[in-house]
Amino acid sequence: MLELKHELKLAKTRDEKARMNFVSGLRAHVLNDMATGMRTVYEGDVEPGFRRSAGRTPKDGPEVHKAIKPNEYFKFYSSLRVTAQDMVWQSVFPPLERNRGALKSKATALAKTKRRERRAEHGSLTLQPGFEVPRYVSAIDVHLMAGNYDGEYEANDLAAGALYDNGLAVFSFGLMGQNLDDIGQSIAGFIRLKYPHLKPKKILDLGCTIGHNTGSWRDQFPAAEVHGIDVAAPCLRYAYARAEAQGRAIHFTQMNAEALDFPDASFDVVFSSMFLHEIPQKGIANIMREAFRVLRPGGLMLHMELPPNSQLSAYDAFYLDWDSAYNNEPFYKPFRDLKPEELCRKAGFDPKKYVQFVIPSVGWYGEKVWSESATQPRDVDNDKTGRLTDGILWYCFGAWK
Numbered sequence: 001m002l003e004l005k006h007e008l009k010l011a012k013t014r015d016e017k018a019r020m021n022f023v024s025g026l027r028a029h030v031l032n033d034m035a036t037g038m039r040t041v042y043e044g045d046v047e048p049g050f051r052r053s054a055g056r057t058p059k060d061g062p063e064v065h066k067a068i069k070p071n072e073y074f075k076f077y078s079s080l081r082v083t084a085q086d087m088v089w090q091s092v093f094p095p096l097e098r099n100r101g102a103l104k105s106k107a108t109a110l111a112k113t114k115r116r117e118r119r120a121e122h123g124s125l126t127l128q129p130g131f132e133v134p135r136y137v138s139a140i141d142v143h144l145m146a147g148n149y150d151g152e153y154e155a156n157d158l159a160a161g162a163l164y165d166n167g168l169a170v171f172s173f174g175l176m177g178q179n180l181d182d183i184g185q186s187i188a189g190f191i192r193l194k195y196p197h198l199k200p201k202k203i204l205d206l207g208c209t210i211g212h213n214t215g216s217w218r219d220q221f222p223a224a225e226v227h228g229i230d231v232a233a234p235c236l237r238y239a240y241a242r243a244e245a246q247g248r249a250i251h252f253t254q255m256n257a258e259a260l261d262f263p264d265a266s267f268d269v270v271f272s273s274m275f276l277h278e279i280p281q282k283g284i285a286n287i288m289r290e291a292f293r294v295l296r297p298g299g300l301m302l303h304m305e306l307p308p309n310s311q312l313s314a315y316d317a318f319y320l321d322w323d324s325a326y327n328n329e330p331f332y333k334p335f336r337d338l339k340p341e342e343l344c345r346k347a348g349f350d351p352k353k354y355v356q357f358v359i360p361s362v363g364w365y366g367e368k369v370w371s372e373s374a375t376q377p378r379d380v381d382n383d384k385t386g387r388l389t390d391g392i393l394w395y396c397f398g399a400w401k
């Protein structure tokens with residue numbers, strides 16, 4: 001398990017650390033070893049069986065899912081993966097409950113102290129009293145995370161943010177980097193290398209949660225004013241304290257990405273990561289339109305996401321859509337069934353200005369392979385795209401305005 005290094009990390013007992021390590025190891029086993037086994041079972045048994053009876057290969061993810069569902073290996077894989085997912089959050093609850101009060105005081109003190117220490121530049125936190133969280137967030141515990149992002153159980157609660165930060169450290173078994181910001185560092189750095197002419201003054205991160213990937217934009221473009229918005233107050237409180245603890249000046253605001261409270265043409269980059277797949281299709285269309293509206297002409301919209309089903313093999317589509325069926329991610333498959341180029345076009349972007357990239361994880365592949373990717377494009381059709389496996393490639397799509 002990865003140990004967070006920042007000042008908000010939870011104090012844990014030896015047994016709590018051991019439990020977290022176990023859960024990380026279990027997840028790595030399921031997502032690496034068992035996932036490889038499942039593909040072997042599919043290719044050697046399930047797919048030939050389907051071909052014998054149907055006279056063809058499965059045409060898409062749902063057909064693969066239907067064919068593999070009765071298979072014992074698939075059932076074992078799925079039940080173990082669901083159990084491991086639940087255990088991620090369960091492993092965080094005991095230290096989180098014990099440290100709840102201390103965490104809150106530390107966050108408050110941290111923001112004040114850091115603000116005094118670094119007067120030149122600091123971030124901000126703006127919450128909206130009476131803010132209406134969309135039902136697609138408030139009504140579900142996405143990826144089995146109890147209380148979801150917005151659950152608040154006391155005044156100024158920020159436990160949901162701590163749950164996400166510590167849970168992600170267990171979940172990602174080290175593959176997201178020390179600060180859990182491999183996505184942000186890989187992508188913001190890639191954009192800086194690929195487009196040296198781009199000198200953004202203002203950058204916006206939509207659905208920023210605890211700001212772990214928002215901070216990378218500040219690192220890569222230190223001259224830019226960086227904003228992160230989210231609907232979840234507990235995550236934003238935590239995000240602000242986390243960023244201040246790390247000396248990153250970021251402006252966090254409670255806001256719905258479907259109706260941004262920013263003027264037209266006010267940002268040079270509008271970014272999101274792992275965000276759209278948690279939004280219903282109608283909401284996605286609104287978000288894309290809002291991104292177009294707040295971008296300046298010549299600005300770049302970029303969404304890091306799971307690759308669309310249209311760009312993957314039937315098996316890979318099934319494999320990525322597993323979460324929609326078994327991990328309380330109802331919008332995951334509907335999002336992946338959309339065509340990113342179409343989404344951009346319908347939001348007002350010129351199809352000729354569409355872009356998509358597959359960016360190697362800087363943490364996994366190292367600086368050389370990662371930086372070379374800015375000049376040597378890679379294929380999307382790859383089972384390493386967007387997943388935590390033995391090699392990670394981050395898929396992004398978007399458009400220039």
Ligand SMILES: C[S@@+](CC[C@H](N)C(=O)[O-])C[C@H]1O[C@@H](n2cnc3c(N)ncnc32)[C@H](O)[C@@H]1O
Pocket residue numbers: 134137149150183206207208209210213229230231232235255256257258272273274275278279283
């Ligand atoms: C999967 S998390 C995003 C993770 C994060 N961006 C990252 O890089 O790992 C999805 C986030 O989107 C937020 N969210 C959901 N709907 C939203 C909306 N309409 N506007 C703004 N934020 C929203 C949730 O509260 C949650 O924090």
